[in-house]
Amino acid sequence: MTDADQVRDQIRDAAVEAALGTLDLDTKTLLLAGQDMWSLPAIPAIGLQSLVMSDGPVGVRGVRWTADDPSLALPSPTSLAAAWDPELARRAGRLLAQEARRKGVHVLLAPTVNLHRSPLGGRHFECYSEDPYLTGAVGSGYVSGVQDGGVGTTVKHFVGNDAETERFTVDSVIAPRPLRELYLAPFEAIVEGARPWGVMTAYNQVNGTTMTEHRHLVNEVLRGEWGFDGCNISDWMAARSTTGDITGGMDVAMPGPATVYGPALAEAVRAGEVPESAVDDAVRNVLRLAARVGALEGAPAVVETAPAPVDGQALARELATRGFVLVRNEDGALPLDAPSGRTVALLGAAARDARVLGGGSATVFPERVVSPLDGLAAALPAGALTYAVGADPSEEPTPADQGFELVAVCRDASGAILGEGRLPTGQVQWIGDDLPAGATYATMASIEVRGTFVPRESGEHTFGTRGLGAFSLAVGGRRLWSGVQEMGDEADPFEAFFGAPSERARVTLAEGEPVEVSLTYRVPDMTAMPLKAVMFSLLHLGPRRDPDELIAEAVAAARAADTAVVVVATTERVESEGFDRGDLALPGRQDDLVRAVAAANPRTVVVVNAGSPVELPWREDVAAVLLTWFPGQEGGAALADVLLGEAEPGGRLPTTWPARLADAPVTEVVPTDGRLEYVEGLFIGYRAYEKHGVAPAYPFGHGLGYTDWAYESLEATADSVRVRVTNTGLRPGREVVQVYLAPVATASGGAQNTTPERPASWLAGFASVAAGPGESVETEIPLPARAFEIWDEEARGWRRIGGAYEVRVSHAHGDTRLTTVLDIA
Numbered sequence: 111m112t113d114a115d116q117v118r119d120q121i122r123d124a125a126v127e128a129a130l131g132t133l134d135l136d137t138k139t140l141l142l143a144g145q146d147m148w149s150l151p152a153i154p155a156i157g158l159q160s161l162v163m164s165d166g167p168v169g170v171r172g173v174r175w176t177a178d179d180p181s182l183a184l185p186s187p188t189s190l191a192a193a194w195d196p197e198l199a200r201r202a203g204r205l206l207a208q209e210a211r212r213k214g215v216h217v218l219l220a221p222t223v224n225l226h227r228s229p230l231g232g233r234h235f236e237c238y239s240e241d242p243y244l245t246g247a248v249g250s251g252y253v254s255g256v257q258d259g260g261v262g263t264t265v266k267h268f269v270g271n272d273a274e275t276e277r278f279t280v281d282s283v284i285a286p287r288p289l290r291e292l293y294l295a296p297f298e299a300i301v302e303g304a305r306p307w308g309v310m311t312a313y314n315q316v317n318g319t320t321m322t323e324h325r326h327l328v329n330e331v332l333r334g335e336w337g338f339d340g341c342n343i344s345d346w347m348a349a350r351s352t353t354g355d356i357t358g359g360m361d362v363a364m365p366g367p368a369t370v371y372g373p374a375l376a377e378a379v380r381a382g383e384v385p386e387s388a389v390d391d392a393v394r395n396v397l398r399l400a401a402r403v404g405a406l407e408g409a410p411a412v413v414e415t416a417p418a419p420v421d422g423q424a425l426a427r428e429l430a431t432r433g434f435v436l437v438r439n440e441d442g443a444l445p446l447d448a449p450s451g452r453t454v455a456l457l458g459a460a461a462r463d464a465r466v467l468g469g470g471s472a473t474v475f476p477e478r479v480v481s482p483l484d485g486l487a488a489a490l491p492a493g494a495l496t497y498a499v500g501a502d503p504s505e506e507p508t509p510a511d512q513g514f515e516l517v518a519v520c521r522d523a524s525g526a527i528l529g530e531g532r533l534p535t536g537q538v539q540w541i542g543d544d545l546p547a548g549a550t551y552a553t554m555a556s557i558e559v560r561g562t563f564v565p566r567e568s569g570e571h572t573f574g575t576r577g578l579g580a581f582s583l584a585v586g587g588r589r590l591w592s593g594v595q596e597m598g599d600e601a602d603p604f605e606a607f608f609g610a611p612s613e614r615a616r617v618t619l620a621e622g623e624p625v626e627v628s629l630t631y632r633v634p635d636m637t638a639m640p641l642k643a644v645m646f647s648l649l650h651l652g653p654r655r656d657p658d659e660l661i662a663e664a665v666a667a668a669r670a671a672d673t674a675v676v677v678v679a680t681t682e683r684v685e686s687e688g689f690d691r692g693d694l695a696l697p698g699r700q701d702d703l704v705r706a707v708a709a710a711n712p713r714t715v716v717v718v719n720a721g722s723p724v725e726l727p728w729r730e731d732v733a734a735v736l737l738t739w740f741p742g743q744e745g746g747a748a749l750a751d752v753l754l755g756e757a758e759p760g761g762r763l764p765t766t767w768p769a770r771l772a773d774a775p776v777t778e779v780v781p782t783d784g785r786l787e788y789v790e791g792l793f794i795g796y797r798a799y800e801k802h803g804v805a806p807a808y809p810f811g812h813g814l815g816y817t818d819w820a821y822e823s824l825e826a827t828a829d830s831v832r833v834r835v836t837n838t839g840l841r842p843g844r845e846v847v848q849v850y851l852a853p854v855a856t857a858s859g860g861a862q863n864t865t866p867e868r869p870a871s872w873l874a875g876f877a878s879v880a881a882g883p884g885e886s887v888e889t890e891i892p893l894p895a896r897a898f899e900i901w902d903e904e905a906r907g908w909r910r911i912g913g914a915y916e917v918r919v920s921h922a923h924g925d926t927r928l929t930t931v932l933d934i935a
Contacts, residue, residue, distance in 0.1 A: 118410050122401040125409035129156040129397055130390060138393045139375040144366030147542025147641075148173045150396065157407025161400055163264075163343075163364075164213065166472035167220040167236055168742065170206055172213040175544045177534035180477035182209055182422040182743065183467050186721050187222060189433030189739035191238035192761035192813075194846040195878040196251030202429055203255020203263075205420040210261040216403040217262040217308060220472075223249045223296040226722065226765045227272040227794050228776040232690040235468035235721020235740055239764035240795030240810065242292050243873050243897075246299025253304040260413030262403050264343055265300050266310035268321060268332070269293050273779035273786065274690045278348075280781045281315040284788045287866075289316070290901035291792060294327075298336055307340045307402050311360055313348045322348050328359030341399040346471075347641065352378050361392040365542060368640040423744055430741040430748030435761035436734065436814040437807075443713055443733035445755025445816060446673055453494050455671035456486055457664045457707060458700070459502035460679035460719055463512060467740050468721050470687025475534050476743040482677050482717065485746030489754055496671060500664030501657065501703040503696065504681045506611050507574040507649035510536030514627070514650070516561035520549035528553055533561075536629070536648030538577075542641070551633075551642045559648045560628040568621040569653025574613045577646025580632040583614050586625045590615035611649055611683075657699045661706050668711040675753065676704050679719035690779045694725045694771045704728045717749065723767045729807060737761070755816065755841075762813035762846045762922065766796050769807040775799060796923045797869035811873075811922035817843035821927035822886070826917045828898075828934055833919050834888045837881040847919060849875040849891050851898070854914035854931060868900065868911075871918065898934050910934075 111119075133141075137153060145151040145160070152160040165171050169181040182205070184190075190199055210218055222233075226240035238245040253263045270282035270293055284293060300306055309332065312321045321327070322344050332338045342361045349355050349363035352370040356378075363369035378384040397406060404411030436444065446452055464481035467473065486495055510516065516533040529548030536559060545551070563585075565571060575581050575595060582592040591614040619625055629648040636642045668674035678700040684691060695701075708714040708731045715734040718724065719741070729735055736759060741748060751757040768774045775798030776790050793801050796810035817839030825832040831849050852871040874897035877889040895910070902909040912934045919928040 118412075122398065122409045125406060126394060126397040126401055128408070129158065129406065130394055132156055133393065135379060135386065135389070136373070136376050138389050139379075140372050141396055142362055142375065142389070142392050143369040143372035144362070144364040146367065147365045147544075150362065158397070158400055159405040161217060161396070161403070161405055162215050163217040163219055164210065164215040165219045166474065167222055168467050168472060169474035169476070170209040170213055170215055170218060171474045172215060173543065175539050175541060177475040177532055179213065181474035182426060183474050183476040183479075184426050185430045185433050185742040185745070186235045186468055186740040187238050188235050188721055188764060189741060189761070190252070190429065191244060191248045191764035192435050192739065193429070193432040193878070194244065194762050194764070194876055195432065196247045198429070198432060199248045199251030200255035200258070201420070201425060203252045203257075204259050204417055205422055205425050207256045207259020207261040208416070208420055209422070210256075211259065211416060215261065216405055217264060217399070218256055219264050219266065219310065221249050221252045221263065222266055223300065224267055224272045225293060225296070225794065227788070228779050229694060229723045229765075229768060229771070229774050230691045230777055230779045231272060231722070232274040232685060233468070233470065233687050234765075235685055236470075236472055236687070240766060241764070241873050242295035243299075244764055244876070245296040246303070249296055249300045250304040253300055253306045257304070257307060258413065259417055260403060260411055262307035262399055264308035264310040265297060265306050267312035267345055268297055268309050269312065269327065270316045270321070271312035271314050274688055275780050276784065278313045279315070279784060281318060281785045282788065283317055283785050285791060286903045287901045288788060288791050292794065294331070297332070301332070301336045301338045307399050308343055309338065309340060310343050310345055311348065313345050320350065320354070322360045323351055323354035323358035325358045333359065339395075339398065341395045353383050356384050356388050356392065361395045365641060426742050427744035427748045427751070430738070430745050431752055431757040432760035433739060433741070434748070434752055434759040435737040435763055435812075436759040437737060437763070437767070437812060438729060438732070438735040439814050440733050443715060444736070444753060446753055452490075452673070453496070453671045454486065454490060455664075455667040455674045455711075456483060456495060456497045456677070457500040457668065457674060458677040458679075458703065459499050459504075461675075461677035462497065462499070464746060465679055465681070465719060465740060466742050466745050468685060468687075469682040472687070479743050480746035482746045482749050485748070485750035486675075486753070488747070489750035496667050498664040498667045499660050500676065500707070501660060501699040503679050503698045503700055504651075504683070505698050506683070507572055507613055507651040508611070508682070509576075509647045510563070510627070510650040513564045513566055514561060516559055516648070518546065519558045519560060520546055520554050521556045521558070522553050523555040533559065536650065538631075538647065539645050541643040551636045554633045556630055556632055557644065558628055558630045560626070562624045563627050563650075564624050565619045565621050565652075567653055569618065569655075570616050571619050571653060572613055572616050572651040573627070574611060574649035574651070575629065575646065576611045576649055577609045577631065579634060579646065581646070582630040584628040585615070585617050590617065609646075661699065661703050664703060665706050665710045668707045668714070671711065673713045673715060674707050674711040675715045675717060676707050677717045677719060678704065680721070680724065685721050694723060694768070696724050701727060704732065708732045715753070723765065725768075725770050726807060758816045758841070758843050759813070760815070760844050762811050763808055764810075766799055766806045766810045767808040769805070773804050773806065775802055775804065792867075792869060797872065800870045800924075809923045809925070811846070811848050811920065812925070813846070813922070815843045815845070817841045817883070819843075819845045819921070821919060824917070824919050824928040824930055826930050826932055828893065828932060830893055831875065831891045831917060831919065832888065833891065833928070834886060835879065835881070836886040837883055840883050842880070842882045844878060844880045845921075847877050847879060847889060847891065848873065848922065849893070850918040850920055850923065850926075852916040852918060854916050866900065871923070872897070873923075
């Protein structure tokens with residue numbers, strides 16, 4: 111920090127104290143409670159603007175969940191971590207800050223830095239990695255980038271929110287060492303390295319205490335040990351105790367207006383249950399956040415001049431290619447040959463209808479989506495590309511999308527129109543003030559989703575509903591169904607609110623002939639609801655064809671082409687916020703499709719579009735396997751770049767990819783009597799595979815490019831590692847040099863520096879380097895002091911473990927290229 115920065119900090123602090131000193135108790139407590147779904151109240155008397163927050167990690171939605179104001183959709187956080195490049199994450203953060211400023215947002219509710227403890231975690235696409243060091247490094251880059259643009263971040267979900275089952279109430283039981291060395295470590299690295307302006311506390315308990323009330327982890331660790339001076343915001347609806355939350359260090363209870371703060375907190379102070387100094391501390395943190403983002407008069411914003419504009423589409427495309435991980439490439443199957451004479455059969459419903467981001471609160475509505483079919487059709491010469499559905503990952507109706515033009519019309523009890531809004535799909539998802547202009551929860555009696563549908567194929571089309579309440583469905587002017595959908599056995603409130611997809615009617619339609627569609631929803635009385643929202647969907651499923659017939663068509667197309675590209679994917683019913691996965695299988699007949707195509711064409715390339723690992727039982731039978739995660743709005747264009755060799759797949763696995771679920775060392779995500787015991791301790795991810803001697807399908811850090819690398823020299827000290835590598839191939843490329851530490855066993859067979867027990871090896875540093883053909887590059891990789899430390903449970907502090915360590919410079923975990931031994935005092 112420069113002298114000028116310190117002076118500006120002092121000016122901000124003085125402005126905060128001056129503003130705080132003018133506020134009475136009632137105003138202070140109101141400031142700590144959301145005034146609505148996404149903002150805090152303004153206080154004009156002190157020059158305080160309303161602080162506006164918004165999801166999410168891959169794009170900035172804004173304050174309304176609507177397609178009327180589209181958002182750039184970047185690749186998933188797991189994809190960003192797969193690039194192993196904190197500077198690239200910083201560039202992504204700057205782009206999101208640009209989007210936030212455009213939408214009037216001060217604080218981005220991201221990044222998510224919980225760990226991939228188990229591959230069954232349903233929300234892992236929103237997290238970075240199984241490894242705390244990689245997570246902390248990428249998260250630090252992201253936070254720095256967003257805040258470079260003058261927008262705040264809230265690092266979440268602090269802490270132990272590593273699964274979705276019973277997430278509102280689960281007690282994550284974590285011993286002190288793994289809590290410190292794994293789950294708290296990314297938060298610590300980001301707080302100390304990037305100085306985030308916010309943290310979001312999670313729904314769950316940790317070791318018996320709800321996180322929004324966890325005085326030890328928030329006040330003593332986060333603020334006391336690490337020096338966090340930002341604002342602590344609750345996850346939405348996580349705050350449950352007025353006195354417990356304020357004394358536990360939680361500053362802001364979201365969303366509003368009905369929260370445990372506000373008048374309830376003022377009353378608790380007057381009753382002597384809460385010291386007013388605790389309220390002052392919280393208000394000070396809110397005002398400091400406002401000052402930093404330029405929302406408090408008299409306080410200079412941290413960033414007064416925005417960075418240079420970023421080309422969002424171009425960066426989204428680059429991010430996608432840098433995150434793609436090529437895990438198999440037999441005989442140089444990729445990149446594809448020169449355009450002359452090349453023909454490609456593109457197969458799979460997921461190639462036509464792309465899923466570019468994960469489900470849940472992070473959803474945004476991009477202005478455009480480039481599917482794999484779009485991308486390859488634009489890149490290949492005319493006549494070079496054929497397409498066949500082959501297999502559809504979804505076997506149930508999903509929100510109406512392709513071929514639909516829809517609006518939502520809100521009416522009062524008399525039938526008069528109050529307002530209407532455009533819908534990008536058949537999904538209505540309005541929370542708080544998301545309603546179309548003119549509509550209110552008090553006056554709405556019904557909402558009609560209506561418009562036209564132009565079928566892409568002839569046959570029997572299925573229509574359905576998702577949501578709780580009374581509906582009426584009509585197609586072509588004819589009512590097909592009326593009824594009420596009741597709540598099922600969904601355990602998570604988020605999932606229960608949406609309801610289960612339900613088929614309601616089938617109707618025969620002709621390809622290309624428009625038909626009117628209408629779904630009317632009767633709005634219930636929401637007077638008593640603390641959080642008002644409407645969530646329901648018009649669903650659609652195209653004509654069901656014989657699966658074997660579809661696969662046969664795909665096989666015929668594959669046999670006639672030089673190369674077959676099969677795109678397989680998960681769905682929102684497999685990976686989403688609100689529930690965990692029950693298995694790692696691809697849905698539908700996708701595995702059968704791949705096997706059949708591979709048998710027909712030896713040059714079969716499989717593109718896997720999933721946010722976290724899935725089983726690939728055919729992986730040894732195909733020429734290439736490319737993992738694209740959820741690649742964002744430009745994913746199809748990026749895929750064409752990589753397949754055709756215009757760009758190199760730059761990613762390395764940020765999480766171990768198991769051969770099958772039975773091999774995964776940690777699979778327990780369902781609590782027992784409300785408790786989820788982290789019985790595996792330190793051994794998750796590659797640490798666990800190594801301990802148990804289990805070979806994964808693809809190891810942590812694995813990924814292939816389009817060139818080869820020679821690892822030539824290694825020098826190591828206790829502070830850093832210097833490595834020289836040479837690009838020995840014919841193309842420019844990028845390599846991720848990974849450094850692992852492994853305690854060296856003594857001659858007597860013991861382990862001189864593994865008491866207490868430690869993993870056999872762990873990631874200590876990495877660097878992403880680029881070089882042209884024949885070019886050498888040298889990189890210096892810092893070794894953090896923490897890499898040689900453990901959390902001493904008895905001393906309640908960090909302890910350096912001296913002795914001999916093997917330094918392993920690797921292409922991936924287990925793929926070691928150079929070694930040396932360090933003796934550490």
